[in-house]
Amino acid sequence: MDELTLLRNTRDDSREPSPTALTAGRAALLGRIADGDATHAGAQRHKKRRWMPRLTWAAAGVAAAMTGVLVAGNITLNAQFAYASDVLRSAATQTIQYADLVAGSDQYLRSHTHARWGVCDDTGCEPNDQILDVYMPADPDAEWVLYRDWGNMRGVLTGESIETTRAVDGQFYGPDLWVNVVFTDIPLDGAAAYEWISAQYNGGSASRNEDNFVRITDILRSGLVPAPQRAALLNALSRIPGVTATDNVANLDGVTGIAIGRNEMLRAGERQEIIIDPDTGLVIGERAMSGATLFGWGVNEEMSLTAIETTVVDTAP
Amino acid sequence: MSPDNDVIEQSARDPxxxxTLYDRHAPSVFRYAAQRLGDHAADDVMSETFLVAFERRSAYDLTVVDARPWLLGIATRLMRKYVRLEATAWKGMTADLAAQIVPDLIDLAGARIDAHRLTQRLAKALRRLPEIDRDTLLLYAWGNLDYAAIATAxxxxxxxxxxxxxxxxxxLRRAAGIETLEQETDHGRTDTAPQHA
Incomplete structure (x- = not known):
C-alpha cells in the first residue's frame, strides 16, 4: 500500500451536511437563480427571438381564465383539481383494460421521442429538434440500445450529431439507469403508489408536491412502463395537490391527448405537463409552458414540446 | 434521470x-470541504460553490457528463481564502490521521522510526506541501477523483x-524516511472506497 492510498484511506464518507445547512444552501441558490432570471430577462427583452408561435387568443383566454381562477379562490381551483383527478383515474382504469404492448423474446419495446428543446445563448433561444429511440430488450440481461440524433448539436459521447450506443439496463451515460426505477417495485394500488413515491422524497425540487409530480412523470415519459404500473402511477398523479388537466392538446407530431400538469408557484408559475392518451394511459408527449417573461418567452408560451410513441420492434440498430 | 451535462445545458433556458445539481452533489462537496476545513466553514463553501457554478455554467464543457470534478474544482479554489482555518484543521486532524496512517507507514519504513516522530514529520510534510500540490493530493485522497477528473477540476x-x-x-516518503521511490504509473483510481471509512 503506497502513501497516496494510505492518505485516501483517511477519507471520511460519513460526514453529511445538516438539513439546516442543506436547506439554507439551496435557498441561497434559488434566490440567485431568481435574481439572475430577472436580470437576464430585462437584458434580453429587446433581443428575444420567438421560435415557437405565439399562443392563440384562445390560449390567452385560458391564461386570463387562470388568473380569474386565482382570484376566485380555492373553490374553482378545487374544481379544476377534481376534473384532473377524474381524468387521471379514468385513464388509469382504461389502462388496466388496455391490451398493452409486450415485446416477445428477442424483441424490443421501442420508445421513440421527437423533442423540440430550445438551445439558448446570450442572444436568445433557438429550437433544436432531437430524436431519441430507446430499445428496451425483452431479455433483461441483454443490452439496451439508444439511437440519438442531436439535431444541430454535437453528441456527448462521440462529438457526432448522430450517436448509437448500447448498455445493459440503459446505462448509456454512466451508472444511472435510463428509467430510474425497477418497474416491479411500483405498488399496483394507486394510493400505495402515491405513498411509495412520496416516501422517497428527500428534499429536492421547489416543493414536495412538485418533486412527487416530476418523479412520477419522469418514469411515465420513458414510454416503457407496463400497463399495471402505469395505471397505478396515473392514479397516484391524481392524488397530488395542484394537478390540473387540459383537453385537446397536440403533441409535436400533431397527435392530441390530455395534458396533465402542475403550476409551481415557487418556480414562477412554470408549468410542466405530460400529454396522455386517455384511452391507453400511454404518455404521448410533454410540454413546458412558461409562467413568466424569461429568456425570451412570454407568459404562457410553449418552451418545449415533444412527441412520444411506443411500439414493439424485432430489431435494434 | 438526466446526466449532469444535460441538466446544465437545460439550465440555460430553465435556470x-x-x-438539480445541488441536490445531487451538495453532500459530496460538503464532505470534501468538511474534511479540509471542518463542518462550519464547509457549510459556507458548499453554498458558495453552487452560487459560483451557477454564474459560470455557460462556460461548462458540455462533453463532460459528470459535473462533480468541476464543482470540487470550484470548491478547492474557494477554500484558498480559508488558508488559516485549514492550517488549524490540519493540526487538529493530525492525531486522527496519524492513528490510521502510522502503523502502515511504520511497516513501510521498516520500523526504523517511532510512531510519535513519524506523526510529527508527516503532519509537517502535509502542512508544508505547496498549495497546488496539496490541492491535487486532497482532491485525490478526499475528493475521490481519478487523475482525469482532477485534471478537469x-x-x-x-x-x-x-x-x-x-x-x-x-x-511524504521523505518525511516517513522511505528512500525507495517508485515510478507512478497508475492513471486512475483503483480503490473505490476508503478502507477505514
Whole structure:
C-alpha cells in the first residue's frame, strides 16, 4: 500500500451536511437563480427571438381564465383539481383494460421521442429538434440500445450529431439507469403508489408536491412502463395537490391527448405537463409552458414540446 | 434521470433546473470541504460553490457528463481564502490521521522510526506541501477523483496532475524516511472506497 492510498484511506464518507445547512444552501441558490432570471430577462427583452408561435387568443383566454381562477379562490381551483383527478383515474382504469404492448423474446419495446428543446445563448433561444429511440430488450440481461440524433448539436459521447450506443439496463451515460426505477417495485394500488413515491422524497425540487409530480412523470415519459404500473402511477398523479388537466392538446407530431400538469408557484408559475392518451394511459408527449417573461418567452408560451410513441420492434440498430 | 451535462445545458433556458445539481452533489462537496476545513466553514463553501457554478455554467464543457470534478474544482479554489482555518484543521486532524496512517507507514519504513516522530514529520510534510500540490493530493485522497477528473477540476493536463502527485508523494516518503521511490504509473483510481471509512 503506497502513501497516496494510505492518505485516501483517511477519507471520511460519513460526514453529511445538516438539513439546516442543506436547506439554507439551496435557498441561497434559488434566490440567485431568481435574481439572475430577472436580470437576464430585462437584458434580453429587446433581443428575444420567438421560435415557437405565439399562443392563440384562445390560449390567452385560458391564461386570463387562470388568473380569474386565482382570484376566485380555492373553490374553482378545487374544481379544476377534481376534473384532473377524474381524468387521471379514468385513464388509469382504461389502462388496466388496455391490451398493452409486450415485446416477445428477442424483441424490443421501442420508445421513440421527437423533442423540440430550445438551445439558448446570450442572444436568445433557438429550437433544436432531437430524436431519441430507446430499445428496451425483452431479455433483461441483454443490452439496451439508444439511437440519438442531436439535431444541430454535437453528441456527448462521440462529438457526432448522430450517436448509437448500447448498455445493459440503459446505462448509456454512466451508472444511472435510463428509467430510474425497477418497474416491479411500483405498488399496483394507486394510493400505495402515491405513498411509495412520496416516501422517497428527500428534499429536492421547489416543493414536495412538485418533486412527487416530476418523479412520477419522469418514469411515465420513458414510454416503457407496463400497463399495471402505469395505471397505478396515473392514479397516484391524481392524488397530488395542484394537478390540473387540459383537453385537446397536440403533441409535436400533431397527435392530441390530455395534458396533465402542475403550476409551481415557487418556480414562477412554470408549468410542466405530460400529454396522455386517455384511452391507453400511454404518455404521448410533454410540454413546458412558461409562467413568466424569461429568456425570451412570454407568459404562457410553449418552451418545449415533444412527441412520444411506443411500439414493439424485432430489431435494434 | 438526466446526466449532469444535460441538466446544465437545460439550465440555460430553465435556470431553476440547476438546483438539480445541488441536490445531487451538495453532500459530496460538503464532505470534501468538511474534511479540509471542518463542518462550519464547509457549510459556507458548499453554498458558495453552487452560487459560483451557477454564474459560470455557460462556460461548462458540455462533453463532460459528470459535473462533480468541476464543482470540487470550484470548491478547492474557494477554500484558498480559508488558508488559516485549514492550517488549524490540519493540526487538529493530525492525531486522527496519524492513528490510521502510522502503523502502515511504520511497516513501510521498516520500523526504523517511532510512531510519535513519524506523526510529527508527516503532519509537517502535509502542512508544508505547496498549495497546488496539496490541492491535487486532497482532491485525490478526499475528493475521490481519478487523475482525469482532477485534471478537469484544476484545469491542467493529466501529466501535470501526475507530476504534482509524484512530488507530494516524494515529500511524504521523505518525511516517513522511505528512500525507495517508485515510478507512478497508475492513471486512475483503483480503490473505490476508503478502507477505514
Amino acid at each position: 431553476a433546473v440547476f438546483a 484544476m484545469e491542467v493536463p493529466v501529466g501535470t496532475v501526475r507530476s504534482r502527485l509524484n512530488r507530494a508523494r516524494r515529500q
